[in-house]
Amino acid sequence: MAYSVETKASNPANRLREALDQAERQIVSLDASNVEAYLLLLDQIKIAFADLATEEMDLRPEMTRWDSLTSRLSSQPDPLVTAAAKAGGLAALRQKHPPAEEFWWYLDRVVSQRRMKTLRRTVTTLVVAVVVLVGGWWAINFFFPPNPEAIQMMETNSSLETLIGEQRWEEALALVETAQQELPNEPELVLWEVVLAEQLGDKARADAAFERVNAAFPDRKVELMVQLGTQRLQVGDFLGAQEVGKEALALDPNSAQATFLLGSIAEATNDVSVAIEMFDRTFTLAEAENPQLAVIARVRMGNLMQRGPSLQSTESITPSTTLSETAPITATP
Numbered sequence: 001m002a003y004s005v006e007t008k009a010s011n012p013a014n015r016l017r018e019a020l021d022q023a024e025r026q027i028v029s030l031d032a033s034n035v036e037a038y039l040l041l042l043d044q045i046k047i048a049f050a051d052l053a054t055e056e057m058d059l060r061p062e063m064t065r066w067d068s069l070t071s072r073l074s075s076q077p078d079p080l081v082t083a084a085a086k087a088g089g090l091a092a093l094r095q096k097h098p099p100a101e102e103f104w105w106y107l108d109r110v111v112s113q114r115r116m117k118t119l120r121r122t123v124t125t126l127v128v129a130v131v132v133l134v135g136g137w138w139a140i141n142f143f144f145p146p147n148p149e150a151i152q153m154m155e156t157n158s159s160l161e162t163l164i165g166e167q168r169w170e171e172a173l174a175l176v177e178t179a180q181q182e183l184p185n186e187p188e189l190v191l192w193e194v195v196l197a198e199q200l201g202d203k204a205r206a207d208a209a210f211e212r213v214n215a216a217f218p219d220r221k222v223e224l225m226v227q228l229g230t231q232r233l234q235v236g237d238f239l240g241a242q243e244v245g246k247e248a249l250a251l252d253p254n255s256a257q258a259t260f261l262l263g264s265i266a267e268a269t270n271d272v273s274v275a276i277e278m279f280d281r282t283f284t285l286a287e288a289e290n291p292q293l294a295v296i297a298r299v300r301m302g303n304l305m306q307r308g309p310s311l312q313s314t315e316s317i318t319p320s321t322t323l324s325e326t327a328p329i330t331a332t333p
Contacts, residue, residue: 013057016048020065027072030079032086036093039084042104043097070104077107084108149183160192164235169199187213187224188231195231198240222248226257233265241265256286260297267304276304 019041026038045066052059073080084090090108094100103110156179163172173196180189190213197206213224225248232241242265248258263278279301286294 012048012052013059013062016045016052016059016062019045019048020062020069023069024065027069027079030083032083035080035083035087036096038080039093039100039104040097043102046102073104073107074110077110080104081108081111149186152179152183153186153188156189167199169196172196173200185216187217187220188227190216191224191228191231194228195235195237198232198237199235222252222255222258225251226255226261229258229261229265233261233268238265238269254285256282256290256293259285260293263297263300267300272304272307276301279304 023038023041023045026034026041030038049059049063049066081090084093085108087093090105094105097105156175159175160172163169163175173193176189176192176196180186180193183189190209193209194206194213197203197209210228214221217224225244229241229245229248232238232244241261245258245261245265249255249262252258259278260282263275263282266272266275266278279297282297283294283301286297
C-alpha cells in the first residue's frame with residue numbers, strides 16, 4: 001500500500017493534474033501575496049506538458065483544461081495585472097525570474113494596449129460626434145436658416161410669460177409695443193395689445209386694436225378669435241375667453257381649435273363634464289386634419305376622466321357664465 005501511494009504521488013501526470021487544479025482555483029483569487037507564485041506555477045505546468053509530450057499518455061483532458069485556463073488569462077488579463085501591480089509590477093517580476101518568456105509574464109502590455117485602443121476609440125467617437133453635431137448644426141443653419149421673426153416672437157412670448165405671471169401689465173404692454181415696431185404685421189402681437197389693454201382697463205384701445213387686426217386679416221376671423229381667447233385664458237380672463245370662443249364656434253361649428261379652447265376654459269374653471277365633452281368633440285373634429293391637436297385633446301380628456309365627478313369644484317373660480325349656459329355673445333370682444 002505504501003508503495004502504491006508513493007508511486008501515485010510521484011507520477012508526473014498526477015502532478016500535472018494537481019498543478020492544474022491549483023491554477024484553476026487560484027485564478028479567481030489572485031492578489032499581491034500569491035501572484036508571483038502563480039506565474040511560476042504556470043511556467044511549471046507548461047514545462048510539464050513539454051516533458052510528457054514524448055510519452056505515450058492521453059493528456060487530452062488536461063490539455064483542454066490548460067487551453068481554457070490560458071484563454072481566460074488572455075481574455076481577462078486585468079485581475080492578474082492588478083495583483084502583480086500590487087506586488088511591484090510585472091516588469092519587476094520579469095526581471096526577477098528570467099527568461100520569463102511566456103505570454104502571461106507580459107499581460108501588463110496587453111492591458112496597456114487594450115486601454116490605449118479603447119481610449120483612441122473613445123476619442124475618435126467623441127470627435128466624430130462633435131464634427132457631426134457642429135457640422136449638422138452649421139448645415140441646418142446654412143441651408144435652412146431660422147426665421148428671425150419666429151425667433152423674436154419666441155423670445156417675446158417667453159418674456160411676456162414672466163410678466164403676465166407677475167401681473168406686470170404695463171411692462172408687458174410696453175414689451176409688446178417694442179416688438180410691434182419690428183414686427184408690425186404680426187397678428188399675435190396686436191392681440192396681445194388687445195388683452196393687455198383690457199387688463200389695464202383701456203377698453204377703447206383694446207377695441208381699436210381688435211378692429212385693426214380684423215381689418216388686416218379679414219379671412220382669418222375665426223382663427224383670430226381663437227387666438228384672442230387663448231391669450232385671454234393665459235391672463236386669467238375666463239369670461240372674456242369664453243365669450244370670444246363661443247363667437248368663434250358660432251361662426252364655424254366645426255372648428256376644432258374653437259372647441260378645444262372652450263374645453264380648456266371649462267377645464268380651467270373646473271367644469272369637468274363640459275371640458276370632457278369639448279375635448280371629446282375636439283378629437284372627432286381634429287382626428288383627420290390635425291392629429292396632433294386630436295392627441296392632446298384625448299390626453300386632456302383622459303386626465304379629466306381619471307379625476308371623477310366628485311372632484312368637480314363649485315368654488316368661485318367658475319365664471320359667472322358657464323359654458324353650458326346660453327348667454328348672448330357680444331359681437332366684439
